[in-house]
Every structure is written in structure tokens, then in C-alpha cells.
Amino acid sequence: MHPRNPTADVLVVTADDVSLQARHRRPTGPPKGAVLLCHPHPAFGGHMDVWLLPAIAAALSADGWASLRLNFRGVEGSAGTQTGGRLEHLDAEAGLAHLRAAHPGVPLAAVGWSFGAMIALRLGTSIDTWVGVAPPTRGLDDAPLLGPLVPETLPPRRHVVVGAHDQFFPPDTVHILRPDEVTVLPDTDHFFFDRDQDVAAAVLHALSPGTPR
Secondary structure, X not given: OOOOOOEEEEEEEOOOOOEEEEEEEOOOOOOOEEEEEEOOOHHHOOOOOOOHHHHHHHHHHHOOEEEEEEOOOOOOOOOOOOOOOOOHHHHHHHHHHHHHHHOOOOOEEEXXXXXXXXXXXXXXXXXXXXXXXXOOOOOEOOEXXXXXXXXXXXXXXXXXXXXXXOOOOOHHHHHHHOOOEEEEEOOOOOOOOOOHHHHHHHHHHHHOOOOOO
């Protein structure tokens, strides 16, 4: 990995032996933490390079964080078959294991957009911080949300970033996810068109040590 090109393509293998395409980005110095980035539902065009995720990865790197974004099973260059949420948590676990091995001893976080937020939340106490960007607040057609949310099994720090005009999961529904803090971005909806820098800034705020928990 050349210092001027801090992103490397890597292969991540899941517990059920599915090979996943991923991109690992490192900061220029020792990382302050490592963040897994999870993409939206592939049935609606979600993949690891959908516009918000590279912007978040770049902002994280500039702020001293390592990150890994991956394509869930059956998406683009990843092997396997899409399961609509039934097995994608294994993909997230494999991505987190890769980060843990590459950056031992640092805080771990996961950021997911929409469907990816639901998958990231299933990492539970194996991460320190969860950031849900426009997270589902009800079950999707082919995957229940999570069942009852038991605080003891959730990530210790939970933050939601949502558009004020989210047409699928409005801000007044996110309380079901028991967030410590909610950032509502005005004048945008579920897709955050042209607001990638605002979303990235909100993610950095959520990861900062002074954020409520």
C-alpha cells in the first residue's frame, strides 16, 4: 500500500467460506481506530462504492481512522448469493475480523447506510460505536429488523444520522433503535444527494470521544 494511495483492494473470507471484495484504507499515521463501512441494500443499487461510502472513508482517513468497506455476498465482485439480511451479518463479522487483525488494540466502529446500518447493528458488543445512516426502523420485506433490541447486546455507543425528509424511515421513528444521539440533516432525504460531506462530518462527530453515550 503506497502512502500516496492509501486504499488497497483486499479479499475477506467469511465463516461460511464466502470470499468478499473489500477496500482497506489506512490513514498516513497510526490509526486512532478502525471503522467498518456497510452499504445499502443491493436490490436497490447498494454496493461498497455507492457515493456516501467513499466520501466517509476519505474523511475517516483524513481524521486518522482506518476503514474497510466491502461488498456483501453476491454483490459485484463478491462470491456467494445475496440473502436479503439473513447471512450478511457474517460478512460484517468477517470485515470486522480483518480490521481487528490489521489494527490490533484500537477502538472498533461500524457505520452502515440504510440496510447496511441494520447489518452493522448486529455486530453488537464486538464494536465500540455504531453509526446508523438512515437506518431501517422497521423490518424489510425479506428480513425482520432485529427482533427486540436488548440494550445489553447492543454496541455501547449508538448514533443515528438521518435526513429531515427521509421518505422511508423518518426522524421521529429512530427512537426504536435506542440511539444515544440523533443528527438530523435538514433539506435532505434518505439518499443524501450532494450531502456526502455533511454526512461524513456527522459520522466523525459520532466517533469523537466527547459524543454522548
